[in-house]
Amino acid sequence: MDSFTPLSALLGGGLIGASAALLLLLNGRIAGISGILGGLLASPSRETGWRAAFLAGLVLAPLVYAGLGGSLPAVTVSASFPLIVVAGLLVGFGARLGAGCTSGHGVCGIGRGSPRSLIATGTFMAVAILTVLVTRHLLGA
Numbered sequence: 001m002d003s004f005t006p007l008s009a010l011l012g013g014g015l016i017g018a019s020a021a022l023l024l025l026l027n028g029r030i031a032g033i034s035g036i037l038g039g040l041l042a043s044p045s046r047e048t049g050w051r052a053a054f055l056a057g058l059v060l061a062p063l064v065y066a067g068l069g070g071s072l073p074a075v076t077v078s079a080s081f082p083l084i085v086v087a088g089l090l091v092g093f094g095a096r097l098g099a100g101c102t103s104g105h106g107v108c109g110i111g112r113g114s115p116r117s118l119i120a121t122g123t124f125m126a127v128a129i130l131t132v133l134v135t136r137h138l139l140g141a
Helices: 006-027 033-041 048-067 081-097 102-112 115-138
Strands: none
Touching: 006 102, 033 048, 033 081, 033 102, 102 115
């Protein structure tokens, strides 16, 4: 949050919203990352190409940005590897249980006015707040 500016947040949010809207309008698909990845890992279909391109863009865009002279923030992870594995499994389970992830529900579902997405996003946020409260403030981790 050292380099946060309202303008960068507005531009970033606008780009995320525009890309989600374009995928829905031009392809008829929701930009939920767990669903896109799940569909890619399922049996090959005619949708494999756009799914692979979408996920490749998520990985390659920051590399292209850095290659063009942009500076990427340093990423440090202080958690242990087993904790990261457990956390990843819990996130995957939650995305499956909630029939989507934060990008599908939080960005696309709320934008479409989906009651299910409003409830899912509220649940995601409540669990995240509770997790930070317990792990950072009550347990001091």
